Amino acid sequence: MAETVLLLEIKKIGIALANGVTNQASAQFAKHAVQLTELQDSMGRIMRELRVMHDFLCQMDIQSRCNQVYLGWLQEVRKVVYVMEDMVDEYLHLVGCQRDLGCCFYLKKLFSQPRSVLSLDRIASMVSRIEKDLAHLSQTKDRWIPITNIGNSSHNVVQGPQDLASLSRSLDEDDLVGIEDNKQKLLEWLRDGDPARSVIVVHGMGGLGKTTHAATVFRKEREKFDCHAWVSVSQTYTREDILHRLIVEIFRDKPNAPSNITTMDIATLQDTLMSFLEQKMYLIVLDDVWTPQVYNDLSAALVSNLKGSRIIIITTRNAEIGHLTFPGRAMELKRLSEDDSWDLFCKKAFLNHECPKELKDLSEQILSKCEGLPLAIVSIGRLLSVRSKTPAEWKRILDQLSWELINNTEMEHVRNILLLSYIYLPTRLKSCFLYCSLFPEDYLLKRKQFIRVWIAEGLVESRGRSTMERRWQKDISKNWFT
Incomplete structure (x- = not known):
């Protein structure tokens, strides 16, 4: 979230340094031109520093969101930016307040001039101090954050999303209801007998069960193909890493598996995968894809043969990836209907799948918070299944549902998916x-x-x-x- 604070402050400083404001300030403080120029130069340097810091934070927000040292440093950055925001607001007010018009303008100007100069002195002094604070924060970052990131970045960038994907794949088919139509459609696309390689896209917002849908079909159909692979991609993928993991999955338990996979460069990885898949009917699932560039990076290696091969691409929210295939091969998952949501909730919250009458009203209120998202319904249903089935207890859960989401370990994967959705939201x-x-x-x-x-x-x-x-x-x- 800190990067948004910086972005707003960069815009505000840009307004303060715009030609109109600068000209107004120059006319107003003509006798203090040197001091005004130094103040504007300092603001310009701070704006450039914040712009680079913003880009840095956009990258680090993904890599170091669990790093306590980084989060502590981030808090200090926020404090300095808030002080800078106050100074810019005061500067804009100081420059703008002299544009009053009316019969008392000259009297106001006469009596306010010394005070304005004192305000300009104070703003210049504070801005100079802020510039030094930012320089110190930069030095602090260089001293401590690289040390605490050693050995952690690869887990945070790649392994975290993969863990979430693995969790989704491990869900039982019973964790979803109302999926028969989508399941049958995926099966038809895999079994249609068309020899041309085809791409299937499954997309929709986070928590709808895209990965679970695909995993159910993948487990059922994979043995009918010569070879198969499931690879989680995420937004922070590298082409080399994806190719490496595809080869590991494709050659799993095969006697002719290459022994030097770890030492291969990108060209060798691609050639190895191409030569093996060329005469095979393969099934490959690319999970957690965020951009069409992923498919473009891998399309050369995923050869288009006439063996009936299939590629399933699962994506979160990005409907543009659906253009990679024919309109008839793109599936958009929707929220569950009220009836399906209720069936799933009762299945997870109650042993006999029946809601007691005294809990029905509270259950409906809790369920309304889930907005038809299967992941949320399953998680909250499991949470309630181990709680006392009394109206008082369920009312307490309803009242503190936000707290449960933040603090209950059973809701951690819901928090992680929500966090990923926020992190990968465009900065704007x-x-x-x-x-x-x-x-x-x-x-x-x-x-x-x-x-x-x-x-x-x-x-x-x-x-x-x-x-x-x-x-x-x-x-x-x-x-x-x-």
């Missing part, structure tokens, strides 16, 4: 997302009206001829309200 949308926290829980947000509020708050940038409102309605719909 993170500040808009955080703005929603200003409103109370269960507040009804009207999309068009809310976008206008973001525009008024300066959180939305214009691009080309498209109006800000029209562009962001499309952007938000694609990345958020799906």
Whole structure:
């Protein structure tokens, strides 16, 4: 979240250094031109420092979100940025307050001038101190964060998403209801007898059970292919790593498996995979794909033969990946219906799959918080299954559901998926997302009206001829309200 704070401050400093404000300040403090120039130079250096720091934080937010040293350093960065924000606001007010018009303008100017100069002195002094604080924070980062990241980055970048994917694959088919139509459609696409290699895309928002759907079909059909592989990709993939893991999976338990996989370069990995798959009917699942570039990076190695091979691509939220295949081979998962949500909830919360009458109203209120997401329903149902089946206990769970999500270890994988969804949200949308926290829980947000509020708050940038409102309605719909 710190990167959004920096982004807003960068924009604000940019406003303070814009030509209009600079010209107004130069006219207002003509007798203090040297001091004003030094102040503006300091603000410019701080803005450049914050811009680089913002890019650094965007990268580190994925790699070091569990690093306590990094999080402590991040807290100190926030404090300095907040102080800088106050100074910029005061500077803008100081420059803008002299533009008053009216019969008392000259009297106000006469009596306020000494005070304005003192304010300018104080702002310049504070900005200079902030510049030194940022330099010190940069040195602190270089001293301590690289040490604590040794041995941890690979786990945080790659293993974390893979663990989540493994968890989803380990879920029982009984953890989902209302999947028969989707399951049957996937089976038909795999068994249609078409000899041409085809790509199947399964997409939808996090928590809908995309991985579980595909894993159910994968386990059922994989032995009908000459070879098969399941690889979790994630947004932080490397082409070499994906090729390496594909070869390991493809050659698993095969006598002709190459012995030097770990020493192969990218070209050798690709050639090895191509030569093996060329005469095989293969089934490959690429899970947790975030960008079409993944398929483009691997398409050369995944040869297009006439053996009836199939590639299943599972993606979160990014419907654009559906263009990699024919329209008839892209499946978008939807939220569960009210009836299916209730069936799944009762299956997980009660041993006999029946909800007692005295708990029905509370159960419906709890279930409404899940918004039809199977992962949330399963997790909360399991949590309630081991709690006392009394209205008082369930009312307590309902009242502290947000606390349970944050602190209960049984809800950890739900937190992780939510965290990944936030981390991989485009930077331009993170500040808009955080703005929603200003409103109370269960507040009804009207999309068009809310976008206008973001525009008024300066959180939305214009691009080309498209109006800000029209562009962001499309952007938000694609990345958020799906």
